[in-house]
Amino acid sequence: MRIYNTLTNRKEEFIPLTSGKVMMYACGVTVYDYCHIGHARSAIVFDVIRRYLKHKGFDVKYVRNFTDIDDKIINKAQQEGITWDAVAKKYTYEYYRDMDRLGVGRADVEPMATEYIGEMIDIVKGLIDKGYAYEVDGNVYFKVDKFSEYGKLSKRDKEEMIAGARVEVDERKKDPMDFALWKRSKEGEPSWDSPWGTGRPGWHIECTAMSIKHLGESFDIHGGGADLIFPHHENEIAQSEAFTGKPFARYWIHNGFITIDKEKMSKSLGNFFTIREVLDKFDPEVIRFFLLSTHYRSPIEFSDIQLHEAEISIDRYYTTIIRINDFPGTLMVSTSLEKGDKELREVSSNAEKTLETVLLSFRERFEDAMDDDFNTALALGHIFELIRDVNRFLDSKPYSLKAKELLSKAKGLLSEAGSVLNIFSRTPDEWYRSLMEIKKIGLSEKDISDKINQRQDARQKKDWAMADVIRKELEEKGIILEDKKDRTEWKVKVG
């Protein structure tokens, strides 16, 4: 398995520290507002990475934090006239509501920053003792100059950064590049006691404290959005490695951004969509599929057109599942076989061989794609190749017991691959019921079946005009009818 490592700027063979075990940490969110789909992308990417590692047989310990104390939370509390911890609690709850719907699993440990103040103080103390940090007036700063490898993740040269002139001006710092480990609190702000007076932790120190506590001083994977590379992750490395004297995370994984009109989606630009806004118009599986249809490191342009295409793709999957489920049972198969002529059987047998070959290599192709830096886009391509092969096979009218077996195997493989990506986990009925709600189809299932019965009567009388009127009427409401041999099925129009 190869993973692209931001630290080395290349794909590397993944070898965990302890064979068979993977320790991974991903930066979560600051709980001060509703999440937007950029947060969804990051959460889904690391959710899939975790699922795939488990699928490969690794024993994974996954830690994802919540930042529950920070300037933005304090500001929000003032705006809303509630306490900072009420803000954190509210948006943690909303985070779970969104992520649960998107099928993002819970991490094994989900620490809140404020539960680790003691650990953070210990690390800051240790850094001062080792000469990597200094206190000024109740604030503690990390001495960037002392850490010679500073810039190794973001590939930045300290001198050039200062020349870039966009560094914050803070008179108390000995060097403009130094960053806060501990901040003295102002009047009325949340604070904790420390050896340097009352204050609160700087942003980066929480991840150092929580990852070391739960995963050890050195661990395998650390991830987050690409915008965290600098300064957040760079600073984490500096303070962690200065403190422990050991290499911190070994593989750094960063996901790309979502763009709107080619520009990064961000809160400050105001060009963002919250997860719940999008969930209002699209099924969660559609969003997940859409986000996985591009490689995790590439930017994704967010658009309704793309989401509609994702919806159509998923519908193609469920339509194929319906066809597999409709495949005649054993009884019908044997009757067909009695009737079937020799030629038909030979055709079937060729089709069987073809499908069988495809099935035998599917898992390998899926895993090859995922092994190559979690290439979900390619993996989905393989899934749709298999879907086409299954449909082709069904079109060849393969009436045999072997055919039944092959189809059931195909269904199993699709479902297995789907479970790694956490898509395709529902029944077609569930899919259409969900679409009925999201697309606000103003009909009940009873309404639809009544119409289908009416139309069936008309068709019996060969009153095609009437039958077509009913079909059209339903279509205008977003319901498509499909006439089969012995009955009529309905589905929700997609796209």
Place this chain on the structure above:
RNA sequence: GGCGGCGUACCCAAGUGGCUAAGGGAGAGGUCUGCAAAACCUUUAUGCAGCGGUUCAAAUCCGCUCGCCGCCUCCA
């Protein structure tokens, strides 16, 4: 100014040295159907921003040019 990324068909998107450049959508034609829908088949890049170079061989490596974007400040 410094660092980094991207540019593949009408749209989205894999592919980063070597069989006929995945997959999805859209379009056109066809098979099937009372008509449809779905599905399948055929078709849509002799070419991967442009130019030049390395190589037996490049979308894939190197150089230059053009265009777009990101980071350097909170940010997934």
